[in-house]
Amino acid sequence: MNLNPYVNIHTHHVGEGINVLDVGEGKAWIEDEKRRGIEEGQEVFYSVGVHPMKLGEIGEDALTCVNDMLCTGRVIAIGECGLDRRSPVCIEEQERVLERQVELGEKFRKPLIIHCVKAYSELIAIRKKMKSSIPWIIHGYNNNEQILRQLLEHGFYISAGTALLNDRSNAFHLLRHVPLNRLFLENDDKTVGIDVIYSVASGILGLTVEELKRVTRDNLKNVFAI
Numbered sequence: 001m002n003l004n005p006y007v008n009i010h011t012h013h014v015g016e017g018i019n020v021l022d023v024g025e026g027k028a029w030i031e032d033e034k035r036r037g038i039e040e041g042q043e044v045f046y047s048v049g050v051h052p053m054k055l056g057e058i059g060e061d062a063l064t065c066v067n068d069m070l071c072t073g074r075v076i077a078i079g080e081c082g083l084d085r086r087s088p089v090c091i092e093e094q095e096r097v098l099e100r101q102v103e104l105g106e107k108f109r110k111p112l113i114i115h116c117v118k119a120y121s122e123l124i125a126i127r128k129k130m131k132s133s134i135p136w137i138i139h140g141y142n143n144n145e146q147i148l149r150q151l152l153e154h155g156f157y158i159s160a161g162t163a164l165l166n167d168r169s170n171a172f173h174l175l176r177h178v179p180l181n182r183l184f185l186e187n188d189d190k191t192v193g194i195d196v197i198y199s200v201a202s203g204i205l206g207l208t209v210e211e212l213k214r215v216t217r218d219n220l221k222n223v224f225a226i
């Protein structure tokens with residue numbers, strides 16, 4: 001029997017299944033890539049982007065680097081990029097850098113993987129203002145129902161991760177409110193295997209793991225054409 005692969009839409013380390021590996025703005029990526037062997041059962045794609053928490057330490061040329069990287073094979077997304085109230089850089093500057101990345105996404109037709117902390121109204125406003133037509137995927141969603149509803153109304157995709165392991169989390173309680181055709185799963189920078197995330201999510205959704213893998217595989221195909 002040919003099983004579907006796990007789809008891990010946002011990770012910082014490669015594991016089983018199809019991985020969208022976050023390589024930051026991409027500088028160190030090529031060297032790492034030469035060193036890393038791919039094991040059987042693993043497939044790797046990349047996302048490159050400027051993280052709002054790193055804005056203070058990296059210069060403007062990071063966006064040029066992202067631009068160059070987007071022409072590279074197997075780079076399928078921009079991210080993680082977004083807005084974070086905890087960043088030492090002011091929200092206006094973060095918005096400016098995010099808007100530049102949205103422009104790159106539109107230019108290269110690459111979806112965005114979004115990191116957002118306490119700035120959802122600003123985030124939604126930017127998507128509206130820029131009339132963005134590419135998919136935006138909120139990674140690690142763990143916020144309330146009202147924000148979830150707004151994000152869905154505005155066409156966002158939702159990715160849930162290790163918060164699902166906590167049955168008192170928003171993610172756990174709201175997972176069933178995410179339409180299956182907008183859902184992704186991830187393990188981010190955590191050591192928890194993607195198989196564990198799928199197992200917990202399938203229990204919450206009342207699907208088998210294989211059915212859930214089919215759902216995210218179809219979504220990957222629809223969003224990234226891979």
Ligand SMILES: [Zn+2]
Binds near residue numbers: 010022080
């Ligand atoms: Zn991450």
